[in-house]
Amino acid sequence: MTHIGIVGAGAGAAAAAFTVDGAVPDADVTVFEKSGGLCGRAATRRHGDLTYDYGANYLKSDDERVVDLITETVDDEGLVDISQPIHVFDADGAVSPGRDGDEHKWSYRRGLTQIAKRLFGETDATVHRRTRIETLRRAGDRWEVDDADGATYGPFDALLLNPPAPQTADLLRSAEWESPVREALVDAVGDVPYRTIWTAVLHYPFALDVPYYGLVNTDKAHPVGWLSREECKPGHVPDGESLLVVQANHEWSVDRYDADPAENVAALAGHAADIVGDERLTDPAWTDHQGWRYAQPEGGVDRGPIDSARREGLYLLGDWVAGEARLHAALANGLDVGERVAYGI
Template sequence: MTTIGVVGAGAAATAATHVVDQAREDVEVTILEKSGGLCGRAATRRRGPVTYDYGANYLKDRDSRVTELITETMDTEGLVDTRGPIYAYERDGEIGPGRDSDDRKWSYEAGLTQIAKRLLDRTDATVHRNTRVDRIHREGEQWRLTDADGQSWGPFDALVVNPPAPQTADLLRTAEWDDPLREDLLEAIDAVPYRSVWTAVLHYPFELDRPYYAVINTDAEHEIGWIAREECKPGHVPDGESLLVVQAGQDWSERHFERDPETNVAELIDLTVDLLDDERLREPDWTDHQGWRYALPDEPVRQGPIDSATDHGLYFVGDWVPGEARIHAALRNGLDTGEKLVYGL
């Protein structure tokens, strides 16, 4: 039996796991996920009858292989297309028609985490949640992992690493692996630039009447980078209610990332009132929030060291590998890496 260890249960890792499981019957996959959820920044929460995607907003219809995976390979029950275009604004906050494309903007009635859950449901992989990997070890031709509680996992014939580039680099920095390639990998992965995002979620007991699903800041000069209306996703918000996902811009997010969350939410409420020009929005009946330290990679990783690592049974996946902060890019990277892993085995 061939054993594979996977660090993280993001979209890319679950796609790679799906490919391996479908191609090989003699493979045992063990996934260690630090949180209680699945699918990384494609994250979903629920509060009563309300469902909301508070990280990545939707899955784009931009890659034919990913589209086939979502619409033909996987169960499509509850798959929904977000209603409405995306409008735009610049520093002055003047909102007007913007991204009125024909691309589908998918989610699920139960939220974007369904992507990872449905992929894993098609496999025999074992997932251990709330298990943070603390150390990577190379033992001969195999890999072993140690979690934050000191428990050892493995040995594994191959290792797939899915955390954002900075966290992956931290794991490599402390890895017990004496090979010159480690330094090349560290240099390449450390060079991937990231943007932080701080998000406020605002719920209202009334429905907004707007011609758009979301508005986006196109010049990166406004304090708010994005506001989306979750009620535009069928099944997410009951009729007569509204829920806004407000993502602060990069500069604002970095300046206030460590600030008291209540203060951040209050300031983002004020900014939302001004941008959408609606005083009713000053008093949401409940709120939520999340800071994403490593949210958006801006450039792809240098591919040479990543390719060389496969000779050691070491594979890296995630949207930071292609350098495109989109779920479809992460899924495509996972599918491609899964095939490389199968051939490598």
């Protein structure tokens, strides 16, 4: 396969493109990303001297291939490891030490988006940003795609779909593709449940004296599901300052997704103050926010239809295909899919 199309420029897509480019030197890889950024929910923003990962928080070292990829294969300059532990809190906001083992918690001085940027940067792939693909078309034994402006791209020998499962299901429902596998594939992908997460980013001109990097709510009974300190990532926050990433739980996020962002930020700042035990946190100096409607898959997917679709040159990839809502799982799945595309397996 020499002409490869990829919809979505998330971490899995970056890993797949990297693998195909290395295994098939004459491969022509074209990537379509609806936003202006790369790496999907492993997203980074900058504000003045601040750098912050406001989606995925860090990369775990739970897959040897991913560890080798990040530390040995691609440039690891600026890779940083979070040394502070993760603690837990309950429905009442009571904090206690968690079970934080010896695994790495990686980011980059310039943020997690560096993962996709470096992987794509190692390839000859053409990446079309701000290009929303709306139609898939099976043209003979190859694939074409149409974007929102009516432009057609292809044909492709293989087409890889990297959006979250609900968005992938929408593309498959409207696809111009007559196949006995299509209905089962749409059902399988559409059945993957997702968590919605509304995130507040809170900056303070003072340092916090606490022993942890992150706090996770283990009983899922608090409006906040996760709270972390970006100052624990070298290069992200100037000395003497604090930057909190506060992620609401699913129920709170769904209920308040379309509410006034300023009210949501104020509410989450209040919860952060209560959990951390510092009333100063109710009054951040600067804030940002982001809603993630399809943040994290909560279940796996029936792999039968996905395996069948490969025989027609259609490949699905991402953390939801891997069955684990983790950045390393998305990367590992991308490596797997890239090998399947390259070697026709």
